[in-house]
Amino acid sequence: MTEIISRIHGTGGRSTHELISKIFHSYLKNPNLSSHDAAICRMGSEEFLVTTDCHVVEPLFFPGGDIGKMAVTGVINDLLTQGGRPQFMSLGFILEEGLAFETLRRVLESMKAVLAAHEIQLLCADTKVVPARNQNPGLMIASTLWGSRLHPDRKFSGPQIGDAIISTSFIGAHGIAVLQAREQLAFRGQIESDCASLFPLLAPILTDNNLSIHFMRDPTRGGVAGISHEICKEFEISIELWEDALPLRPPVRAAMELLGLDVLEVPNEGVMILFVPPSSTEEILKILRIHTLGAGAAQIGEVQKQSGSKVTLRTRIGGNRKVPWTDALNFPRIC
Amino acid sequence: MCLAVPMKLISRDGDWGIVQRGGLEMKVQLALVPDAQIGASLIIHVGMALSQVDDQEIDEVSAKESEVDCEKASAPAIKNAGLK
Amino acid sequence: MSSELRIMEFCGGHTHALFRSGLLELLAPHIKMIHGPGCPVCVLPPHHIQAVIDLLESDPQVVACVYGDLLRIPTLVKAATSESLLAAKSRGRDVRMIYSPLDILQLASAEPSKKFVFMAIGFETTAPATALLVKELARRNVTNVSILCLHVLTPPAIETVLQALTAAERPHAIIGPGHVALVTGLKLFSELSERFGIPIVISGFEAEDLKESVELCTQSLSQKKVGVVNQYTRALKVDQQGPAQNLLEEVFDLRKTFEWRGLGSLPKSAYRLRPEWAKYDAEVQHSITYRSLAEHPQCQCGQILLGKKTPTDCRLFAKACRPSRPLGACMVSGEGACHAYFDAGVGVGKDAGAFQ
Numbered sequence: 001m002t003e004i005i006s007r008i009h010g011t012g013g014r015s016t017h018e019l020i021s022k023i024f025h026s027y028l029k030n031p032n033l034s035s036h037d038a039a040i041c042r043m044g045s046e047e048f049l050v051t052t053d054c055h056v057v058e059p060l061f062f063p064g065g066d067i068g069k070m071a072v073t074g075v076i077n078d079l080l081t082q083g084g085r086p087q088f089m090s091l092g093f094i095l096e097e098g099l100a101f102e103t104l105r106r107v108l109e110s111m112k113a114v115l116a117a118h119e120i121q122l123l124c125a126d127t128k129v130v131p132a133r134n135q136n137p138g139l140m141i142a143s144t145l146w147g148s149r150l151h152p153d154r155k156f157s158g159p160q161i162g163d164a165i166i167s168t169s170f171i172g173a174h175g176i177a178v179l180q181a182r183e184q185l186a187f188r189g190q191i192e193s194d195c196a197s198l199f200p201l202l203a204p205i206l207t208d209n210n211l212s213i214h215f216m217r218d219p220t221r222g223g224v225a226g227i228s229h230e231i232c233k234e235f236e237i238s239i240e241l242w243e244d245a246l247p248l249r250p251p252v253r254a255a256m257e258l259l260g261l262d263v264l265e266v267p268n269e270g271v272m273i274l275f276v277p278p279s280s281t282e283e284i285l286k287i288l289r290i291h292t293l294g295a296g297a298a299q300i301g302e303v304q305k306q307s308g309s310k311v312t313l314r315t316r317i318g319g320n321r322k323v324p325w326t327d328a329l330n331f332p333r334i335c
Numbered sequence: 336m337c338l339a340v341p342m343k344l345i346s347r348d349g350d351w352g353i354v355q356r357g358g359l360e361m362k363v364q365l366a367l368v369p370d371a372q373i374g375a376s377l378i379i380h381v382g383m384a385l386s387q388v389d390d391q392e393i394d395e396v397s398a399k400e401s402e403v404d405c406e407k408a409s410a411p412a413i414k415n416a417g418l419k
Numbered sequence: 420m421s422s423e424l425r426i427m428e429f430c431g432g433h434t435h436a437l438f439r440s441g442l443l444e445l446l447a448p449h450i451k452m453i454h455g456p457g458c459p460v461c462v463l464p465p466h467h468i469q470a471v472i473d474l475l476e477s478d479p480q481v482v483a484c485v486y487g488d489l490l491r492i493p494t495l496v497k498a499a500t501s502e503s504l505l506a507a508k509s510r511g512r513d514v515r516m517i518y519s520p521l522d523i524l525q526l527a528s529a530e531p532s533k534k535f536v537f538m539a540i541g542f543e544t545t546a547p548a549t550a551l552l553v554k555e556l557a558r559r560n561v562t563n564v565s566i567l568c569l570h571v572l573t574p575p576a577i578e579t580v581l582q583a584l585t586a587a588e589r590p591h592a593i594i595g596p597g598h599v600a601l602v603t604g605l606k607l608f609s610e611l612s613e614r615f616g617i618p619i620v621i622s623g624f625e626a627e628d629l630k631e632s633v634e635l636c637t638q639s640l641s642q643k644k645v646g647v648v649n650q651y652t653r654a655l656k657v658d659q660q661g662p663a664q665n666l667l668e669e670v671f672d673l674r675k676t677f678e679w680r681g682l683g684s685l686p687k688s689a690y691r692l693r694p695e696w697a698k699y700d701a702e703v704q705h706s707i708t709y710r711s712l713a714e715h716p717q718c719q720c721g722q723i724l725l726g727k728k729t730p731t732d733c734r735l736f737a738k739a740c741r742p743s744r745p746l747g748a749c750m751v752s753g754e755g756a757c758h759a760y761f762d763a764g765v766g767v768g769k770d771a772g773a774f775q
Contacts, residue, residue, distance in 0.1 A: 004500075007509065008743055014743065015743050134511070183516055185518055186361050186362075186382055186518040186519055186522060187359040187360060187361040188359070188360050188361070189357075189358055189359035189360060190358055191359070249357075250357035250358055251357045251358040251359050252357075253357055254340075254356040254357030254358070254359045255357075255359060257340045257356070258338075258340055258356070258359070258361075258379075258518075259518075260338045260753070262439075309764065313441070314441075315439075315440050315441035315442075315626070316440070316626065317440055317441060317442060317445070317626045317627065317630065318441070318445070319440060319441020319442055319443075319444055319445045319626075320441050320444060321438060321439065321440075321441040321443075321444065321763060322762070322763055322764040324761070324762035324763070324764070326742060326762065327742065327743050329491070338432065339544070339598045339601075339624075341654075364521060364548070364551050366547075366551060366662065366666065367547060367662045367663050367666070368662075369662060378598070378601065378654050380544055380545065380548070380598060381486075381518065381519045381520065381541075381545055381548045382518060382519025382520070382521045382522065382548060383519070383521075383547060383548040383551065385544070385547070385598065385601040385602065385654075385663070386601045386654050386655065386656070386659060387654070387656075388653050388654040389653040389654075
């Protein structure tokens with residue numbers, strides 16, 4: 001491993017995972033440190049779910065969202081992966097010198113809207129100021145969210161062999177929207193981030209204990225490929241994804257082709273990947289597709305017995321290739 | 336080599352034009368395709384049209400966009416490619 | 420007939436497509452694909468990149484405009500920490516990623532006090548866009564943009580590879596670059612084919628195109644036919660390359676020689692701006708000095724680019740050299756053979772983590 005932190009440690013790909021498992025875990029790992037996106041906290045006879053996340057994005061505002069919205073929807077979605085209702089929040093703001101008050105106001109306005117929509121109570125917060133990193137002073141947000149279970153009996157065992165892998169919606173939008181806003185790419189077009197709270201979409205499913213879901217994770221940084229690799233490693237399974245089945249809106253597909261990017265490595269902020277028993281697939285897809293947040297819901301693959309190739313892709317022409325665990329740098333290329 | 340993608344010409348002003356694919360629009364240089372008409376499909380590379388391409392190409396890709404068919408038949412005959 | 424059928428796909432874009440489409444594993448077992456040097460980032464000696472970085476360090480008014488492919492190429496590999504355009508950008512130098520050379524027109528007019536330098540890499544496919552930029556700069560009388568012209572040519576590269584390989588190593592057929600041919604036409608490939616007695620199939624880039632091209636190679640071979648076959652007929656129409664050829668001739672002439680990574684110094688293998696465009700030539704307008712850079716002594720990129728070795732023959736492969744900390748361009752570029760092998764898990768051992 002390299003001896004210093006570099007930006008590749010922040011992409012949510014392989015190097016991020018190594019940093020966490022080789023450095024952070026060696027000091028901080030304990031039996032209660034969850035490998036899920038949210039953890040179970042037991043206090044006496046009470047149990048609640050908790051999650052935390054840090055948000056750094058440039059630019060701060062992009063079509064379809066902003067850092068403030070992301071900081072709240074991101075942890076709402078993470079809490080959902082353990083069936084949690086978003087109730088209480090704690091926030092940390094690190095502001096860069098030079099940030100305009102107006103910008104800060106807009107970010108807070110955006111956060112307020114999401115908090116209000118979910119009736120989340122902010123219990124505590126803190127702020128600090130640091131020197132700016134570059135010509136565009138911004139801010140970084142750390143958010144912690146906790147709440148009780150939506151359904152007392154709903155537990156997530158982990159992916160099982162034979163499980164269907166479902167994407168709740170179209171993929172690739174967020175990463176392209178941010179890239180387009182940041183790099184001012186050549187094309188104009190209707191690509192907006194999918195940044196959204198999935199609570200309205202998933203709460204009805206999670207409260208219906210007849211619908212079996214074994215595991216959920218949201219493919220944020222690192223994309224579908226990144227979380228697939230993490231999950232294969234944690235649960236000792238293999239995953240086969242189906243290229244033909246990946247749901248992409250036409251502008252996003254076109255953007256991937258123009259930029260030479262792999263949609264599996266692009267981050268999403270309004271998608272959940274579900275691992276469900278095959279018997280539940282039809283019903284869950286039907287329920288998802290009724291909602292606008294689940295318009296593109298599709299089965300994108302299946303869980304297989306662990307083999308040498310952890311994550312593979314059945315390609316459009318019927319071939320099969322490994323899906324590499326990369327650092328998901330997502331630089332457009334010409335060749 | 337190189338990443339070049341078919342896109343449809345939707346407007347033209349001399350040597351510059353706008354092309355479209357999947358709803359994305361891009362301003363491109365048309366100096367190498369002087370005869371391209373509106374509606375033509377062009378191979379676009381780094382902001383430049385290199386040639387026209389038969390229409391079939393874009394339509395085929397559009398058809399694939401709406402396909403979410405997990406049971407697609409596989410195994411092309413490629414396994415049999417080789418000298419006898 | 421020999422038991423092994425060797426086909427070289429010249430172009431890095433084809434290498435990338437072969438792996439990503441899953442076609443490679445669908446090929447009959449006796450077909451061996453040899454990966455050619457058609458990856459402009461892989462064949463660019465790093466001293467050009469270092470020269471741009473040095474320019475950025477010496478002149479804060481300079482803005483380097485580069486394609487995304489170039490950002491992570493390592494230079495100064497033997498130093499304590501490797502250097503790259505991305506590293507320079509991280510420490511505040513003005514490096515901008517562009518999609519098209521023509522984007523620079525807008526950037527330059529928005530910041531008239533800055534001096535924009537465009538690193539024009541790429542084979543013949545990309546050269547017309549650079550040529551158009553030069554002409555537009557002249558037409559608009561722009562004074563704050565110059566081009567570091569590093570375009571390289573396909574036929575000398577094919578020729579060098581075929582000459583470097585022994586009879587046992589040489590491919591029986593070549594799959595040639597469809598997009599280069601859109602600019603050059605087929606004649607150059609036809610001449611090469613006749614000269615070396617090797618059929619060349621000019622191919623598109625979809626998986627279906629490559630599949631068909633492999634089949635066309637085997638057909639030519641079983642019929643003992645030499646010459647060029649155009650698989651990319653939907654885009655590549657014969658005798659339509661006039662405008663491209665005229666444009667290139669108007670702006671570029673040939674460098675006497677150009678040093679290629681791995682292939683050596685090749686005569687008449689690269690473009691430079693004609694003297695009448697000196698105003699837009701970065702080598703004239705800026706003091707671009709090239710350092711003599713040593714690559715990692717065990718880096719086998721050169722032999723891999725020639726098709727003599729495969730990535731797994733390199734001792735650094737997947738150990739000291741991997742996409743997250745590349746030691747050579749072949750591991751950085753998505754089309755480099757080393758990167759393609761790594762991502763496909765070929766020859767990647769237990770310690771690489773994801774492919775146990």
